[in-house]
Amino acid sequence: MAETIVVTVNRKPIVVPSGTTVAVAVVLAESQCRRSVTGELRGPLCGMGICFECRVTVDGRPHRRSCQIPCRAGMEVSVDD
Amino acid sequence: MAAAVCAAECGLRVGLVDDNPSLGGQIWRGETTKCTSEAAGWLERSLRVQVEALCGTRVFHLPAPGTLLAESENEVYELSFQKLVLATGARERFLPFPGWTLPNVMGAGGLQALVKSGLPIAGKRVLVAGTGPLLVAVAAWLRQQGANVLAICEQARWISLARFGLALVQQPQKLSQALSLRGQLAGVRFLASCWPTEAQGSAKLEAVVLSRGERVACDYLACGFHLVPNTELAQLLGCQIRGGCVQVDEFQQTSCPEVFCAGEPTGIGGVELSLVEGKIAGLAAAGRRQDAVRHFKQRKKLQGFAKALDRAFALRQELRTVALPETIVCRCEDVPYDRLAAHQSWRVAKLQTRCGMGPCQGRICGPATEFLFHWEPDSVRPPVFPAQLEHLAWAACPSQSECGAGVGGES
Numbered sequence: 001m002a003e004t005i006v007v008t009v010n011r012k013p014i015v016v017p018s019g020t021t022v023a024v025a026v027v028l029a030e031s032q033c034r035r036s037v038t039g040e041l042r043g044p045l046c047g048m049g050i051c052f053e054c055r056v057t058v059d060g061r062p063h064r065r066s067c068q069i070p071c072r073a074g075m076e077v078s079v080d081d
Numbered sequence: 082m083a084a085a086v087c088a089a090e091c092g093l094r095v096g097l098v099d100d101n102p103s104l105g106g107q108i109w110r111g112e113t114t115k116c117t118s119e120a121a122g123w124l125e126r127s128l129r130v131q132v133e134a135l136c137g138t139r140v141f142h143l144p145a146p147g148t149l150l151a152e153s154e155n156e157v158y159e160l161s162f163q164k165l166v167l168a169t170g171a172r173e174r175f176l177p178f179p180g181w182t183l184p185n186v187m188g189a190g191g192l193q194a195l196v197k198s199g200l201p202i203a204g205k206r207v208l209v210a211g212t213g214p215l216l217v218a219v220a221a222w223l224r225q226q227g228a229n230v231l232a233i234c235e236q237a238r239w240i241s242l243a244r245f246g247l248a249l250v251q252q253p254q255k256l257s258q259a260l261s262l263r264g265q266l267a268g269v270r271f272l273a274s275c276w277p278t279e280a281q282g283s284a285k286l287e288a289v290v291l292s293r294g295e296r297v298a299c300d301y302l303a304c305g306f307h308l309v310p311n312t313e314l315a316q317l318l319g320c321q322i323r324g325g326c327v328q329v330d331e332f333q334q335t336s337c338p339e340v341f342c343a344g345e346p347t348g349i350g351g352v353e354l355s356l357v358e359g360k361i362a363g364l365a366a367a368g369r370r371q372d373a374v375r376h377f378k379q380r381k382k383l384q385g386f387a388k389a390l391d392r393a394f395a396l397r398q399e400l401r402t403v404a405l406p407e408t409i410v411c412r413c414e415d416v417p418y419d420r421l422a423a424h425q426s427w428r429v430a431k432l433q434t435r436c437g438m439g440p441c442q443g444r445i446c447g448p449a450t451e452f453l454f455h456w457e458p459d460s461v462r463p464p465v466f467p468a469q470l471e472h473l474a475w476a477a478c479p480s481q482s483e484c485g486a487g488v489g490g491e492s
Contacts, residue, residue, distance in 0.1 A: 020199030021102075027200060032184045032284070038415040041284055043184030045412070045445070047194030048107055049100055049139075050172045050311075052440035052467070053412060063440070063467070067198065068137065069154070070102050 007075040022066035022077055023047070023054045033066060035080040082106070082123045083356045084166040084343050087363030089130035096160060097132050098151055100139040106170055107190060108352045110197045141464040142476060143317055147339070150468075150476055157472040164339055164366040167327070168359060169314050171345035173215075173305035174448045176396075177410045177418065178403040180280030185301050189219040192303040196226055203227030206299040208289050210234035210277045212394045213307035214259075214351075221265040223303070231297055232270040236306070237394055239273045245393035252386050254353070277304060278403055292399070307394050309448045310346040316461040325451075325458075332373055333362035341366050350387030357383060401453055410453070411446040413439020418453075427456040440467050 003018045009029035016025050023044045026033050032041040033054045044054040049068040057078045058064040066077070082097070082104060089095040101110065104127070109120035127134070135151065135158065142150040149160045173188040180186065187195065189209055196202045207228045209220040216233050224230045235242070249256040272293070279290040280302055288298045312322050321328040321336035327346045329335055335342050341362040344355030357380045364373035404410065406419035414435040424430040427437065427450060436450070437443030442465075443458070450456045464473065 017199055021195075024195060024199040027195070036182070036412065036415050040182055040409075040415070041184055042182060042412070043285070044187060044195060045175070045191055046172060046188050047191035047198070048172065050441060051412070051445050055440070064154075067195065068100065068102060 005071055005073040007071045007073070007077060009077045010079060010081075011076075016071050018071070020071050022056065022058060022064070022069045022071055022075070025071055026054070026056060026066055026077060026079055031079050033079055082120075082127060082168075083359030084168060084341070084363035084366070085132045086123060086126045086130060087360050088164075088166070088367045089127070089132050089363075091364065091367035091369055093164075093367050095130075095132045096162075097127070097134045098138050098140060098149075098160065099134065099136050102137045104134060104136060106168075107194065110194060139466050140314060141466040141468040141472075143463065144476060150472075152468050152472045157469075157475045159476075162339075164341065165318075166333075166359075166362045166366055167315055167318075167320075167335075167340065167342040167346060168344045168355070168362075169311040169346050171308035171310050171349055172444060173211075174307055174309045174452075175304075175445055176306050176400055176403070176449055176452065177408050178277055178279060179405050179408050180282070180286075181277075181304070182409050182412055183280050183282050183286045184284070185282075185286035186280045187301065187303055189215050189303040189305040191305070192301055193219045193222060196223065196228075202301075204229060205301060206231055207301045207303055208232055208234070208277075208297050208299045210275075210289070210291075210302060210304040211306045212236045212396065213305070214390070214394075215305060215308070216303075217259075217262050217266065217271075219303060220269060221262045224265060224269065230266070230269050231299055232272055233266070234272045234275040234277065234291060236276040236397055236400060237273060238397075241393045241395075242273055245389055248386070248389035248393075252382070255351075255386060276400060276403070277302065306396060306400070307390075308345065308349045310349065311444075312346050313442075313444070313461050313465050315340070315342060315346060317463060317465045331377065332365035332370060333358055334365060348384075348387050349390060350383060351390075354380065354383035354387060396452060404453070410449055411436040411439065411443075413437075413441050413446075416446075421450065421454065424454075427451075427459055430456070431459070442467070 014025045042053045045051040049065050054066040055063045056066045085095050085097045105120045138151045138153040140149045140151045151158045208231050220230045220233050276292050277289050281288045290296050315327045326348045327342045333341045343358035343362040361373045361376050404418045408418045416434045416436040420434050430436045
């Protein structure tokens, strides 16, 4: 069993195996990553850091591409409601 | 990775810049830790010759000849080089259809990448659609991970696929891969001349409507229309591009003498061709042309496969009519089809609608509009990738960091 770590997505704790990316934690939290400029819900598309659809706020820093960032214990992720 | 290792084994000082959190590119994502894989072999060789790797780092600017600026999450680097090998890979081509912006509609490679990054897929209903050999590979891999793969919808006609099958006969390695994939997909429906016409759902994907009229309820749609080369960095460097591909000579040298290019940016051809091109580029960059020549024969053979790919998976006309007037084409700026159709060129559309002006800088909608409206892509300007302001500001008064040779990209 892989080691697990806990991150929060909009203050909700999510347990993930270490090595999991932030994008996956967000999808597991049953949450979209962001709202588009006209308010549509969006989730990851390309999975490789090209499309910028999965961008979220990580530890207070906005517009991070969640698919390219591995989860770290205690990481606070926030997404658009 | 192959280029970096080959150059370093010739005694060059080599740095490797990779946007991904770990080495191995998209195909070998996460596999460098499995000791049996080919990827692990390359990683081991790279450690033996001490290739200096900067992972999670992307190049965003070329402030002066022989100098690149790159940023990671918290750092900015100025990298100077004498020779540069670009191995920037490819991305999936996405074509707009109603509902394609819903969460859980992803690229085929996109879903695979997410599952490799930890997304549990066991028991989930997945529809795989689009075009290209990636669909079959992804479907087989997802099934192996326990996904319930409902069907594979390939837009190409059976006749094209049959011709492609014949071309594979000359590539025993590819043919055995294809046969093994077919075995792994026993019981999964393969629909040729079929593509998604609508993705339905409220907060996320619930079902997909196919061109044959069928409605398929599913959790994920993995949909990509083959691949397009990532040429932005090559364009920024001033390398000649033709037909969407970086032009190289037999030594993988671009029109800029200090810049080499290997893999998908020179034409979509798969991992084996990318590796051979990487070896040639690495050796040639190190001045070992006579050693590079030894790989020419293998490259030529694999290039035959690349040509067969282009022919077999050419996009059909009907895909131009799947988007409705209100269907979003540019996902960053939410520009719908009908606002774009009124314009004559990519440049005018950008100025009038902000299409392609969002954070992806047209990487997603550019190839789509090229297919939909025959628009030619425009020039590339720095920053070639959205960069943090503090890093752009740093570029004005940098500190020093040097590297003998640089390899930028993914694989």
